[in-house]
Amino acid sequence: MKRALDRCGLGAPSDLARLTGGATMESWRFTSGGEDFVLRRAPSLAFMEGRPYGHATEAAVIRAAHGAGVTAPEVITVLEESDGLGSGFIMRALPGTPDPRQILSMDGADTILKEAARDLARIHSLTREQVPQDIPEIDYRAAIADFRQQFEEAGGDRPIIALGLKWLEEHCPDKCEPVLNHGDFRLGNILAEDGHLTGVLDWELAHFSDPHEDIAFGCMAVWRFARYDRPALGLGNLADYFAAYEAESGRTVDRARFRYWMIHRTVWWALGCLKCARTWREGADRTLERAVISRRTSENELDLLMLLEEEAPEEERARPVDFVRPFREHGEASTAELAIAITEWLETIKDKMEGHDRFQHAVARNALGMIRRESEIMPAKHELKLSDGILAEELSLSTEGFLAELRQHALEKLSADVPKYPALAVARRKWIGEH
Structure with a gap:
């Protein structure tokens, strides 16, 4: 240093x-x-x-x-x-916090949203001459083909991701004039203090693409954190976000392109989470966090299904879901109970941790929670034949009972992986009437 x-x-x-x-x-x-x-x-x-x-x-x-x-x-x-x-x-260093929970608790969320739209428009105004020449430009069709390859390398056995891939192939828009995209513009990568935006961080994914890609990415359910009800970066509504961006950039937000990129980036992040497991296994980053992030694939699967099911026939959307409930065992300690015992012990040493070790302590407890819930709920296996059927156009959301089966898969898996994920409660209310 x-x-x-x-x-x-x-x-x-x-x-x-x-x-x-x-x-x-x-x-x-x-x-x-x-x-x-x-x-x-x-x-x-x-x-x-x-x-x-x-x-x-x-x-x-x-x-x-x-x-x-x-x-x-x-x-x-x-x-x-x-x-x-x-x-x-x-x-x-810049002032402010990147912690989404703290930002979402600040007064003036509407102001932060408008300032974020302003900054995004300014990023999109940068020309090729102002940035290094090795910044890539996204080819929409090539990106989808790359997704397909990543999917196959990861086992090709996630039906909901396969459904997303098929949708992207069928709905890929024509190319528009590319602009510089930040590539990761969302809560978690912005700083705020006293109700104002103070910084934009993490530029490692910058590239040239459709401006709607950047606009949509921060609006994904996974980046709204506790405010699922605020679709624009977890800070407000889409109408205000679009209006602020349009006023600064002079562009008009196309709702159809916005929807395409919401689905595109949800598939992208689902595959990115899957890739974290491979990164951990191969040793390029052997941290506990990398392994745990891989289990967040289920968040994206549920979000993706909630986006795609809008196009399913009404009779399939109305079909009931047979959601598997947790069960308890007797006799010797189960896998779930062993995980609970270790979690309780970790709690006793929490105060001895500080800095990044304290953060890893929390990650370790999350990982044990995943083990416990998975052994209790026994989520249904993602079958390769379902994914193959989707990609071969033998299965779709119009297939009788298929949407209900995918909903069940999504609920079971996410209930084991991240049960506090805000969209899960929304899906349970919508799909099984749980309150």
């Missing part, structure tokens, strides 16, 4: 502490010369292999956005091999 800071005329770092957020990259906060900074780095050099571009390009995009009036951080320096820190860069 000292070697990297020497290039900027800054003193040695102090108070170095790892931040808890970041699903892919590590973030470390520290002080130098009385100012706060953040180091963003990859967990390993192997983790960077196969990515479309490196941290030098990401840093250049952030600098361009900062210069265009986006509330992006100021990049101080990009790491060099001689620093011995791997791949990454250092930026000046």
Whole structure:
């Protein structure tokens, strides 16, 4: 760190502490010369292999956005091999919190939403000449083909994801004039303080594409967190979000393209969660968090089914769902009870943890909860033949009883993986009348 800071005329770092957020990259906060900074780095050099571009390009995009009036951080320096820190860069820390729970509890959510729309429009105004030439452009059809390959490599045995893939192939829109997309614009990647937006973070997925892709991504149910009822970034309604974006950008939001990209990015994130298990197994990132994120695939499956079922026949949407209820065992301790025992022990050492260890402690308890609930609920297996049937056009949402079967799969799996996921309660009310 000292070697990297020497290039900027800054003193040695102090108070170095790892931040808890970041699903892919590590973030470390520290002080130098009385100012706060953040180091963003990859967990390993192997983790960077196969990515479309490196941290030098990401840093250049952030600098361009900062210069265009986006509330992006100021990049101080990009790491060099001689620093011995791997791949990454250092930026000046911004005020505010990225914690969605804290942001959603702030007064002035409508103001944060309008400021987010403003920043997104400014990002979309950046031209190719203002950013590095290795920023890729998305080919819609090629992206779908890549999804299909990822799906097959992951086993090809998730019927709801197969349904999403088939829908994308049948509804892919014509190409429009591409703009620079942030690629991950959502709660969790923005900072806010006192009811105002103070920063836009995590630019590693920037690319050129349809502007509706960026607009839709932050509106996915998974990124609304506790506010499922607020479809625009968990902060407000879509009409206000679209109006603020249109006023700043001069573009009109096309609702049909918006829906397409909602489904496209839900499939993308479902496959991304699946890929986390492979990343963990292969050792590129052997953290507990990586393995646990892979189980969030079920969140996307439920969200995807709730999006797609809008096009199912009315008689299929009205068909009842046979939801499997948890059961209890007697005799020796079950797998579920062993998981409970370990969870209770972990609670006794919680106060001895701090920083990132405390965060990993919470992740470990979540993982044990998944084990416990899965053994209790016994979710139905995702059968390869169902996925194959969808892709071969032998099964669809018009097939008698198929939607009800997929609903049952989604409810059982998510009830084991993430039972507090807000959309699950909505689905239970909608599908089985549970209150």
